[in-house]
Amino acid sequence: MRIATPETWYETTRLADGVTLIGEPHIKPFYRCNIWHLRGRDRDLLIDSGMGVVSLRAQVAFLAERPVLAVATHTHFDHVGSHHEFADRAVHAAESGILAAPDRPRTLADKYVAAEIFTALPPGDFSAAAYRVTPAPATRILADGDAIDLGDRRFEVLHVPGHSPGSIALWEAATGILFAGDATYDGPLIDDSDDSNIDDYIASMERLRRLPVRVVHGGHFPSFGPDRHRELIDEYLAGKGRAIAVDRDRLPSSFETRPRGRSSR
Numbered sequence: 001m002r003i004a005t006p007e008t009w010y011e012t013t014r015l016a017d018g019v020t021l022i023g024e025p026h027i028k029p030f031y032r033c034n035i036w037h038l039r040g041r042d043r044d045l046l047i048d049s050g051m052g053v054v055s056l057r058a059q060v061a062f063l064a065e066r067p068v069l070a071v072a073t074h075t076h077f078d079h080v081g082s083h084h085e086f087a088d089r090a091v092h093a094a095e096s097g098i099l100a101a102p103d104r105p106r107t108l109a110d111k112y113v114a115a116e117i118f119t120a121l122p123p124g125d126f127s128a129a130a131y132r133v134t135p136a137p138a139t140r141i142l143a144d145g146d147a148i149d150l151g152d153r154r155f156e157v158l159h160v161p162g163h164s165p166g167s168i169a170l171w172e173a174a175t176g177i178l179f180a181g182d183a184t185y186d187g188p189l190i191d192d193s194d195d196s197n198i199d200d201y202i203a204s205m206e207r208l209r210r211l212p213v214r215v216v217h218g219g220h221f222p223s224f225g226p227d228r229h230r231e232l233i234d235e236y237l238a239g240k241g242r243a244i245a246v247d248r249d250r251l252p253s254s255f256e257t258r259p260r261g262r263s264s265r
C-alpha cells in the first residue's frame, strides 16, 4: 500500500459558525474521526483528535498558536490519538481511566486497527499490530451539565452514554450547534462493542431528539440539520423496537404509539 506523507495526513475545511473540520483523508470514512476546531476569545476548543499516527499539532499550524482545550467525546482510538499533544485535556469521568491508560482493547484498537482501514499508510514505520494511543491523563474531568467556556462561546456538556459509557456531546444553545461524537452521526451507529449499552443509548437518543438543533457535527461522516437529526434518531429507536416517544402530535394518524416488534432489553 502507498505510504502517505506527514504533510498530507490532515486536511482542514472551514465551515460556518467559526467551525473548522480537520480530517484524516487517508483513513476510510467509517474509521475517520471528525476533528472539530473552534477559535474562542480566551482559548480554542478542539473536539477529538484523530488516530494520532501523525503529529496533529505539527501539521495543523493554527493549533499551536493559542491555548487549546482538547475535549474527548469518548476514548475510542480514532478520537483521542493526539490528545497527548495538548496541555489541557478534558474527558468524562467514566472514561478518564482509559485516557490515562489507553490500552488496545478498551480503545477498540484491537478490534479495528488494521492496514485495511487506510487508503494510504501513515508515514514512518507504522505497524497496525503495534499501534496504540499515547497516554494523556485528563486535566479536567467532565460531568453532565458542565460548561465549557471559550470566553465568547459557551458549550454545555451532555452525558450521552450508550456508544460508550463516557460518551459526551457538546451543545451550544446560543447557536443550536451540537457536537455529537459517536452518539449520533449520519452513518452506521455502533452499539455492540464491549463497552456499549443499548438501554443507555436509547435514553441518550431520546434526550438528543428533544434538542432544538440547527446543525449537528457528528464524530464521523458529514454534518446535517434538524430534520435528519430526528430521522436518524427515529431510525435507531425504531430498530430497537421503540415507538417514538416525542412529537407524537406530528405523527400521521395511522402511526400507533403501541410498541412495535420485540421490546429491547
Ligand SMILES: [Zn+2]
Pocket (backbone or CB within 6 Å): 074, 076, 163, 164, 182
Ligand atoms: Zn467511538
Ligand SMILES: [Zn+2]
Pocket (backbone or CB within 6 Å): 033, 076, 078, 079, 182, 219, 220
Ligand atoms: Zn468513532
